[in-house]
Amino acid sequence: MKNEPGKKVEYQEIEQSLFETQKKIYPRTISGYYANVRWFMVWFTQILFFGTAWLTWNDRQAVLFDLAARKFYIFGLVFWPQDFIYLAVALIISALLLFLVTAVAGRVFCGYACPQSVYTEIFMWIERKIEGDRPARIKLDQLSCPSPRRIALKAAKHSAWIAFSLWTGFTFVGYFTPIHTLTQEVVNFSLGPWQLFWILFYGLATYGNAGWMREQVCKYMCPYARFQSAMFDKDTLTVTYDASQGEKRGSRAKKADYKSLGLGTCIDCSICVQVCPTGIDIRNGLQYECIGCALCIDACNQVMDKMEYPRGLIRYTTEHALTEKLDRHGIVQRMMRPRILIYTGILTLIILVTALSVTLRSPLKFDVIRDRGLPRVTEDGSIYNVYRLQIMNTDEQPRNYVIEVSGIPGATIISDSEFEMPAATTKVIPARVMVPADAAKKGSNKIIFVVRDRDNAAVSVAEKAAFLIPR
Amino acid sequence: MADFINGWWSIAIAWVVVISMLACGVLLWSQSKIKVKVGTDGKPLPVETTGHVWDGDLRENNNPLPGWWMKLFYGTIIFSFAYLLLYGGLGSYKGLLGWSQVSEYEEELKAGDTLYGPLFQKFMTMDIPTVAKDPQALEIGERLFLNTCAQCHGSDAQGVKGYPNLTDKDWLYGGDPQTILTTLHEGRSGFMPPMAGAVGNADDVLNVANYVLSLSGSTHDAAKAQLGKPKFAACAACHGEDGKGMQAMGAPNLADKIWLYGGLDSIIESINKGRKNLMPAYKGIIDDDKLHLLAAYVWSLSNNPSNSTQTPAANDSASKTLASPSNK
Helix, strand or coil: CECCCCCCCCEEEEEEECEECCCCCCCCCCCCHHHHHHHHHHHHHHHHHHHHCCCEECCEECEEEECCCCEEEECCEEECHHHHHHHHHHHHHHHHHHHHHHHHHCCHHHHHHCHHHHHHHHHHHHHHHHHCCHHHHHHHHHCCCCCHHHHHHHHHHHHHHHHHHHHHHHHHHCCCCCHHHHHHHHHCCCCCHHHHHHHHHHHHHHHHHHHHHCHHHHHHHCHHHHCHHHHCCCCCCEEEECHHHHCCCCCCCCCCCCCCCCCCCCCCCCHHHHHCCCCCCHHHCCCCCCCCCCHHHHHHHHHHHHHCCCCCCEEEECHHHHHCCCCHHHHHHHHCCHHHHHHHHHHHHHHHHHHHHHHCCCCEEEEEEECCCCCEECCCCCEEEEEEEEEEECCCCCEEEEEEEECCCCCEECCCCEEEECCCEEEEEEEEEEECCCCCCCEEEEEEEEEEECCCCCCEEEEEEEEEECC | CHHHHCHHHHHHHHHHHHHHHHHHHHHHHHHCEEEEEEECCCCECCCCEEEEEECCCEEEECCCEEHHHHHHHHHHHHHHHHHHHHHCCCCCCCCCCCCCHHHHHHHHHHHHHHHHHHHHHHHHCCCHHHHCCCHHHHHHHHHHHHHHCHHHHCCCCCCECCECCCCCCCCCCCCCHHHHHHHHHHCEEEEECCCHHHHCCHHHHHHHHHHHHHHCCCCCCHHHHHHHCHHHHHHHHHHCCCCCCEHHHCECCCCCCCCCCCCHHHHHHHHHHCEEEEECCCECCECHHHHHHHHHHHHHHHHCCCCCCCCHHHHHHHHHHCCCCCCC
16 A cells, blocks of 8 residues: 555555456347348358358369469369469458448458358357357356266367367368368378368367457457558448437336436346457447447347337447438438548459459460570571470360461471460470571570460460570 | 587577576566556556556556467467477487478488389380380470480480580480480590691691581582591591591591581681580489480480471471581
8 A cells, every 4th residue: 555645546556467367258149130140141151161162163173272283273263373463463352342341331341251250150159059048158157066067068069169160171171172082081081191280270270269269369369450440430330339319328117217217228238248249348339349240239129129219229320420410311421432432443443354354364374485505507507596485274175276486587486386285284395496597687686486276366475585696 | 610519509509598488488477467556445547557657648558468368478488398399409409300301301202202103113114115105204204304404405405516416316426225325324525635736737627627528518628628638547546537437435427417516617626626525424313213214205306206296307307407517
């Protein structure tokens, strides 16, 4: 105890840990509009994730990222390492989409589509089915001695979680090695060490993140929460507690006239806190922990219905809507603000350009490398240079290609200039080019190689190279 | 430098590492608790700060990290001990697993050998002309050739000045499969001594050069060639009386239009200064089974009419047009 004379505030100094012990959150189940949207998204994303791996296309897996062969199949498209730019573009599109969605409606991605939320939702469902709802779970954890019932329930829950996690890990690896082969290997216990490692690793990550870490991931690991304030503005829809309606909060009899008691519509039942998967009180205003899942809206509306008060004490609304009393039409009108229009414009442009570029992609790529040796000169003075043509057929069909040279008058290819490329292969073709005497200046001359498809005039690629003539 | 390699340094470094790691743990432990001001009732003051104040009014709020985060830090320290124990790194300590980059590399090589060994073994048991008829063997051979041989002999194997053409029937040391294999294994060291002294003065050299050109019917000065003919006796020891060369010692045939260093000027230079050529020995650098495939590929270039990459027509016309100063 330390008291400084002349100061009214009395305080003491105590030693405190700088680190917080994790408080376990027991979210209460809730049903309602937003809970239904959430469940719809769980089914949608999981059918997509668990289902797509099993689809077949052109006698191969429809979506397969073959790292060993460096070929990435997405339905009709085959991407090669040379197409890496499309991955960058895909990330840019995702980022812009996130900016746009966040500016319009806050962290709806977090609430409905983020794997962390979706898997937590699935794991909580399993937990609820086995251990019961919030009060039952709290009671179970408060039992001081481990009763057989508690051990049985916990064991059942963790087994179910682990089984689901392993299935997730298996599916994930199934995008990198053909999932049908992988199934056989699992059945025969003949998994390769790396497949086994990644199935276990991804499974463990799912189990740990969705079973144990949950909101800790959103609060402490995810950067998105931390820069939400940079993407929000006063016209962004967020889950908001309308203090002007709710305050002053307090309990009252259902029949009582709360207005004459000086109360708002908030009955301080704390259901909104109990349903929150991140354990916050939305009535304290916008917080970085809020993942925008809107379960508190469902919860509050149920209570309002019971109390026969108007719905929407907690609702999706904007800061301006509260301060300027905007109606629904007004909120929609504010959506057409420059920020949103610019995001939409850039996004549309990039998507269009990418779609165009992917459709017009040539199935033929090639590169020319001149042999480092000296040029050959024959008795009649004609000059030979040898080149290596690295040719790639990225198509899933075999193709017939023809090589041509131009750029120096009389330049001809004195070696096989027609060849067949099997489907999805790379080949090195040596090409010997002859230039007649005195057709070009001494030193380095520009020469152009054209490789074209014999059967499809649209497929043709030109590359520059140097033709050396000795001095 | 030897001072740094003795045992004392190893121990000193190991101690520095261990003490640093322990110090990290102590630092973490000592800094994870802090004195905060709370009201006399034990409840936090309205604004909870760590008590640190800068610039008079800048206070550090206390937003505690979760406890598991701090445990992760301890986890990394435990991990580092386990890592150093298993993989080494403490001074010169090698670690329980005995892992090293070299052993990793050797294991990868071994894995590659078990994977591809049977394929190469299959071809090892076949004789070279039979291997040369196998399209798969030729494909492997071509890749080996492009990787290893094409730097000198060219991607199309037709060589350049000083480096022989491998697609024609003219060979310095012989073109039968066994000789090609020997060339690959042992390498070849071609040597022609400077012959100017034996031939005579500059005019004699010019005359002999013209005579050499006349042997293959190339453009030459007939009168000078006539004068040079007797002087060619000095060359005949290796190249033969008729200038047809001698494969046993790799002396080139001068009576055809295939040249390693062709043209009057180059021939004069050869006589005056001699020539020294080297084909490296690949035994031990490339595995025997791969050399076998390479020999088959090289042999196929001049013997296999069905070889896909070199059509006979292209070969013939090319060797003819390339008759002068280019290759062999």
